[in-house]
Amino acid sequence: MSTSQAPKRRITQRQIAERAGVSQATVSLVVNGKAEALSRIPASTRDRVLAVIREAEYVADPVARSLAGHGNHLIGIFTYEPAFPTASMDFYATLLSGIEGAAESLGYDLLLFTSAPVKEGKRSVFHPYSRIRLADGCLLLGREIASEELERMVETDFPFVVVGRRDTPGIPYVAVDYVTGTATLVEQAWEAGHRGFALLAVASEGESTRDRREGFTSALAGHGVEGDVLAVDPDDIASAWRWLRATEATVAFVESPADALGLHRQAAKEGIAVPDDLSIVVLADPSRAREEDPDFTRLSPPRERLGAEALALLSRILDPEVEVPVEAQRLTLACEITPGKTLAAPHAQPDQNGVSPS
Helix, strand or coil: CCCCCCCCCCCCHHHHHHHHCCCHHHHHHHHHCCHHHHCCCCHHHHHHHHHHHHHHCCCCCHHHHHHCCCCCCEEEEEECCCCCCHHHHHHHHHHHHHHHHHHHHHCCEEEEECCCCCECCECCCCCCCCCHHHCCEEEEECCCCCHHHHHHHHHCCCCEEEECCCCCCCCCEEEECHHHHHHHHHHHHHHCCCCCEEEEEECCCCHHHHHHHHHHHHHHHCCCCCCEEEEECCCCHHHHHHHHHHHCCCEEEECCHHHHHHHHHHHHHCCCCCCCCCEEEECCCCCCCCCCCCCCEEEECCHHHHHHHHHHHHHHHHCCCCCCCHHHHEEEECCEEECCCCCCCCCCCCCCCCCCCC
């Protein structure tokens, strides 16, 4: 008969802190035994933490003890989708620039973790050869991150901040307010006279896509109107164009700048003038716009600031002398609007008798 047992799950520093009635930062200082830091902790507090540790048979990760969060000033960047393909660069280029600038000013070096294999277009930070604990903490980037992965990150007691809003409770993040930005553009189109609205979204259930959709639908619901919505296949813009024309919408809200450019080209092929015959509003800002590209009316997410604020938040979480309140671990930035030249009043529509208003 086998006497083997499942390995005992290691208690986390967060759980130790809760049992000892101290902060997680205090537990970290005790576990890592730095004389300079321990001198600031009352002996009674230190003894209480050590008693909980002995009772729980806690053994600190030796790599984490020697490397993570103790003055080596290394911040990891983990991307759940490849960061460098052309399709991803619109998002990642300025974001990484913001992270780099903040790292320089705060005295951090950056580690980009790339060894995780890509499976079905995604990675996992928990792959067998993960070296994420070489860093003090990590920024997580990705349109979609499974809630199970984020919950597991919290359980590991490893400091991290996600770039982008997440529904998973207890996740520190810095995000962009796409709901308000999208709703504001819908109101501008409504005030310009548009009554036929279509949304061509990215085929994703990530929070940023859902936030744009919420802004679109909620703003129209305020006027008692429902817009048409399509998840675009980026490899088949022609079908998306046919769908758009079938809706008879006078204004198209497009999530992806690349899709918007494709639709603009389709319009030109058919002699449809933008914005005279069809207005196009883009819900993102291309980071590599060419001079000959249309000047789209668009949302302009502050990507560079987004990256900088995410790293700044992580640096505060890492600081053992700083207590970051839970409510301060979720930051949402306003999304600017670039007026552009692709939103205009629609042509006067004929009434039911086919007569155009004078």
